[in-house]
Every structure is written in C-alpha cells, then in structure tokens.
Amino acid sequence: MTTTDATPPMSDLATLAQQYGLEPIGLRPPLHLYIRQVWERRHFITEYAKARAQALNAESRFGQFWEVLNPLLSIAVYYLVFGIILNTRGSVPNYLAFLVIGVFVNSFTQTSVLTGAKSISGHLGLIRAFHFPRAVMPLADVFERFRALRTSLIVCMVIVLLTGEPLTWMWLLVVPAVLLQSMFNFGLTMVFARLTARVRDVAQLLPFMMRTWMYLSGVMYPLGTFIDRLHGPQWVHTLLLINPLAVYIEIVRDALLESYSVPVWNWYLAVFWAIVVLIFGFVYFWKAEERYGRG
C-alpha cells in the first residue's frame, strides 16, 4: 500500500496512518509516560488547590472557618451521644482527645474522597476544553484537602494539649502518619473519581458509604471494645482491625496520646495500605484515561 493519492479505501486508513507515523489520538499513553505528564503538570495541581481554597473562602461568610468548625461541631455531637449518653467516657482514659483525633483523621479521608470523587464529573468544562492527563484533577482535589489539613491538624493538636496530654517526641510521628494517610487518600480518591465519572450515582451513595465506614473504624469508641461485643466470624474481626481508616486513626492516637499505645504492626499496615492503594488507584484511574470526558 504505497498510494498517497487522496483518500484510499477505508480499510487502508490504519495502514496509511502507520506508514506516516501518525499516532492514534485519545489513546492513553503508557504508564511511565503518563506519570511524567502528570509530573509536568504539578504546578497546575498546586495552583488549582490554592485557587480552590481561596474561592471556598470567598463563598461563605465564615469561609475556611467551616473547615475547622464542621469537625468541631461533629465532635460536640459525638461527645454528647457517645461520650455522655452511652458513657464511652468511662472506658477510655482521655476520651475527648481520643474522639478529637478520631474525627479529624476520619474527616481528612472522608472529605478527600467526597471532593475528589467528583473531580472528573464536576470539571467536564475544563476537561473538554484542554488536553492534559486527567489524573491531575483528582490529585489537585486531594492536594487541596491536604493543604486544608494543616489548619485542622493544628486545632486538633491544641485541643489534645488542652486536655492535659504532654508534648513528647512521639508527636513528630504525626508527620509520617499524615503523609501515609495522604498517599492512601490519593489512591482511594482516584478509584472513586473513575467510578463516579462512569456512574454519577456513586457520588450520591458515597456519603453513606463513608459514614458507615467511620462507624466501623473506631472513631468515637475504641475498636477493641466494639469488636469484643461483635458476634461474628474471626475474619470479620481481623478485617475491622486492619481496615486502613482504623489504622490511620490508631497511629495518630499512638503518636499524640501518652496513655494510648497501639501494636507496632499498625505502622507497618499504614505503610502497606499507603503504597498498595496509591499504586492501585493510580493504575486503575489511568486504565480509563481515554474515556474521561465522554457523556
């Protein structure tokens, strides 16, 4: 097939393309190239996160105050219901600090996933206007959450200090704990970003899934007592103990609370979940790269 004469028969178009070295458009690039393209757009990710935060600030009267106020109000409600009415206070040494950490760590993952899940379906304008690796959208959304975390983390630490916990070297472990959780959040968000891009309804169900997960992860009561009361097969108990959200909450408690210590395997699991979920999420998202933006 060497004819260059105008339009050849249809079946030969692919051959013609090959002959002149034309690349199929809209095909996802190989993974290593994709990662590089995403890396090249890192400034987009940071700039977007910054811009979103500012827009959020301008949208409501208290702006980013709600970032902190929201979990604080949740804490008040949980403290009333679980701490006082159900008297979980009795079984945990410093219940308020225990609860505060649980709520803040949980809300980091929760808000990341809830925001990031809509990162494709909610930005079709941008996606259809310009050509760029789509993974930067969920990454930018989670990065925005990561930036917002700094404030919440400080508030969380101040409350913990006010409850009488001493400031120790162990507190430094919060940094790796939060970084590992961020990696996990990135991975998980990319999974849900792809699912939501395909089936919008996932975004409706997600809040309920996240809430159920929170109740199963020992946010407002110790996971141990919860499991003890649970009548079920052993594997359910194990599953609850190794579930990533519980692991990330436990290691932060380990770091900040003097009276609270967790087995070291929690830290190994934290690393394991961070790496496995991040890689899985990224690859899973990349696999559908060419389909984002349709419909």
Next chain:
Amino acid sequence: MAEPDAVVPPTEPAATTSVSAEPTVIVDDVHITYRVHGSGGASSIPGTNAVAALRRIATRRKGPGPGVQYIKAVRGMSFVAHKGEAVALIGRNGCGKSTILKGIAGLLPPTKGRVYTSAQPSLLGVGAALVPSLTGERNVILGSLALGLTPEEAKERMDDVVEFAGIGDFISLPMSTYSSGMGARLRFAIAASVSHEILLIDEALATGDADFYRRSSERIRELRDQAGTVFLVSHSTKVVRDTCTRAIWIEQGKIVMDGEVNEVIKAYEKDVETNTGRQAGAAR
C-alpha cells in the same frame, strides 16, 4: 485494526491542494455517541436520594438505564487531511460537525473507529466555563498550566491573554458571572496563546463583537500560517470560501460530500434552499 466491511467513501476522492502531501489527520470510520445524564422522561426513577441511586446502579446492567440517553452524533466518518490544507466542516445545526472536531482533538473519545494525528491537535472553540467558581485570572493561569506551560510562562502571557480577550474588569470576577460570549473569548485567548501544528477552530466563537472578531480572525490567520493543517467549523460560507481549500459537508453524523470548497458549498446551499422545510420535518 482494519474493518473488513467498512463503509464505502461517500464521494470520489477530495480534490486537495497537493495529492502527494503528507497526511496529518486521518479519521477512520469514527462513531461518537454521547451519553446524556439527567431527566430521562417519564420512565426515569424519580428522586436524587441514595435509595434511588442504589436502585439505578442495581438496574444498570440491564441496559442504558433510565435517565441515561444515547445520542449518536457521529455515525461513521472517514477522511484524510494533509499538510497545508484548510478544511471546512459545514452542515446544519446539530449535524455533528462540532462533535467530530472534538473527536479529532481527542476530547471526545470515539465509541468506534479511530482518529490518527501527526501531533496533538488544539481546539479553539466554545464550551462551558473552565472552573466557574474561580476568577478569569485564575482560569488563565490554570488553563495555561493545563496546556503544559511553566508557571513563569503562564504569568508572562497573562497580560497578553487578558488584553486579547478584552473582557476588561471582568477578569477579576468569577467565571460564573461571565456571559457565554465572554467565556468563549477568554478560552479562545488562552488557547490561542500557544502555537499549534494542527489547529481546530469552532467558529461559534466569532459571535463576539466586531472588534474581537477582527482580532480573532487575524490571530487565526497567523496561527493557520504556522499550522500544518486547519479545520474550521463555520456557518458563514463567506468565511469558509475565504479561508478554506476543501470542504466536508456533514448531515446527521455522516459525510454527504467531500471536495473542493466552492463545489461543496454550491451543492450545500442548493440543498438548503430546496430542502429547508423537509429537513425541519425530518428532524422531529
């Protein structure tokens, strides 16, 4: 990859400027189907709550499901464009010409078939706001970064882009406050600030005022000279005659005629004159 029983080309080969030229864009039996979400009609399960959502997911496997509609915008198009060609896509509203343009740009993946290009094409056209909650300035920076510019380059071009868009003080307001014309201008200004090998122009952007039209058509001419291949979607036969060498007439997602620009326009205009009533009826 080649389809054994693919569609036969609708007309004889196009009379292009130079037959020996290198192909830059190859559209091989492309079909594009839109999935439209939202109010499906009487059959859709009402409510946006979680229960309804769960039910929709559960029943999804049995077909497209309620609330989701499929629109076949492009139904089997094939053509080859070469270096130095300016190709106009003409046809009535909703015939699929803007859709195939998005398909060539790689922004709307084909449901079937494939588009091959020698470089990443750039689409200049209309669409929704970029990030509606952010200001025009932020959108310029974000758009430039998404296009692959460095933060320094993006900042450098900022003033040019803003001046070109000519939307004045609106640049510091959220894009959600823009009129569709202003949004289109800003998007065009962002995209036009980088050079392109394959350029796709959705001419609906020329709805701006006379001053912006003059600036943008000047810029288009500049870009066309640099670009290897230009595609233009336009309703104005004057613009098409002035700028294009070849025209493809599209009707209901299929190519009706592909050839020298004046011939195709003549045939198209004749068809519009004689079939206006019938087409309107057929569209129901």
